[in-house]
Amino acid sequence: MGLFMKLPFPPHLAASSLLHFILLLLLLIFDIVCKTRAVVKIPPNVSVPAVLVFGDSIVDTGNNNNNLGTTARCDYPPYGKDFKGGKPTGRFSNGKVPSDFIAEELGIKEYVPAYLDPHLQPGELATGVCFASGGAGYDPFTSQSASAIPLSGQLDLFKEYIGKLRGVVGEDRAKFILATVFMLWYLAAMTFPILTF
Known part of the structure; x- marks a missing residue:
């Protein structure tokens, strides 16, 4: 509660805002991960041994x-x-x-x-x-x-x-x-x- 007491709005709003921020951040990370899945496609005649x-x-x-x-x-x-x-x-x-x-x-x-x-x-x-x-x-x-x-x-x-x-x-x-x-x-x-x- 000590952190929320310093904020200029009621603690229940601060906790709610923090929860919304965390959920939004998690959704953003999930979206980025889903969109950036790399697929390595090497042509059939190319070999990468190491x-x-x-x-x-x-x-x-x-x-x-x-x-x-x-x-x-x-x-x-x-x-x-x-x-x-x-x-x-x-x-x-x-x-x-x-x-x-x-x-x-x-x-x-x-x-x-x-x-x-x-x-x-x-x-x-x-x-x-x-x-x-x-x-x-x-x-x-x-x-x-x-x-x-x-x-x-x-x-x-x-x-x-x-x-x-x-x-x-x-x-x-x-x-x-x-x-x-x-x-x-x-x-x-x-x-x-x-x-x-």
């Missing part, structure tokens, strides 16, 4: 779990409660993140593994991995403030990945994968709020 992900917490699939210096972690409940097994995976979500949905929609794999996952199987390299790190940004200062893997560090991991990929699938197959890979870049969640305030 997805590589760079970015911040929006697309991080667990690299920060293995970055002990970072404060940007999500390896504890309630993160992962809707993921298979109901356990935190390092995704900044209660389930999948956009990179997982994109890989699944492309028919590549259901989940994009984190490149730094110590349990990553070599065969996973051929279908793609995630280099993203929660707290990363375009500006190196952004990553430094959260001890995240900066974009330059993610590119270093990508160079390392290329060498490992060649070792797993051979030079010719690695060239094909790298020439036809779907690369997803998303770095905005931390960069712009820090740069604009």
Whole structure:
């Protein structure tokens, strides 16, 4: 009641207005979600063998779990409660993140593994991995403030990945994968709020 007492109109009207606002907001979100469902249609003669992900917490699939210096972690409940097994995976979500949905929609794999996952199987390299790190940004200062893997560090991991990929699938197959890979870049969640305030 304390909040409503400061308003210039009766509390029951404030509660009613708040309820109407919340319902309107939920309807708007539902409308947007329904209208923006993406359908990926790849021509029959085009093959996308892998997805590589760079970015911040929006697309991080667990690299920060293995970055002990970072404060940007999500390896504890309630993160992962809707993921298979109901356990935190390092995704900044209660389930999948956009990179997982994109890989699944492309028919590549259901989940994009984190490149730094110590349990990553070599065969996973051929279908793609995630280099993203929660707290990363375009500006190196952004990553430094959260001890995240900066974009330059993610590119270093990508160079390392290329060498490992060649070792797993051979030079010719690695060239094909790298020439036809779907690369997803998303770095905005931390960069712009820090740069604009």
